[in-house]
Amino acid sequence: MRIDPKGLIGGYPALLVRKTLRHLRERFEWTVRELESAAGLDAGEGYAMVKSLLSEGLIETAGRDAWTISQAGQAFSSATAAKPVK
Secondary structure, three states: OEOOOOOEEOOEEHHHHHHHHHHHOOOOOEOHHHHHHHHOOOOOOHHHHHHHHHHHOOEEEEEOOEEEEOHHHHHHHOOEOOOOOO
16 A cells, blocks of 8 residues: 555645554554654644544544554555655
8 A cells, every 4th residue: 555645634644644553553442642642742632633533444433532443544554655666
C-alpha cells in the first residue's frame, strides 16, 4: 500500500495519522490521552481525531473510552509514502 505524503486522512495529514497509528499499534487498546500523546495534540483535541479515524475505518471501539486499530488501520500504518521507483 502506498499513501500520498501530502494527502489528508479525516482532515489530518496522512503522515501524522500513519505515525500515530504506528505508535499505537504496539498496544492492544488505548485511550484518547495516549492518542493525543502519540499525535502530539493538545489535551482535548484527541476526540476529534478519534471521530475522524472511526469514520475512515482505521480504528474500532474496544470499550468505554478505549479504542483499537482495525485491520485497515494496521495496513495503513505499514504503508509507504516513498515515491515509486521507475
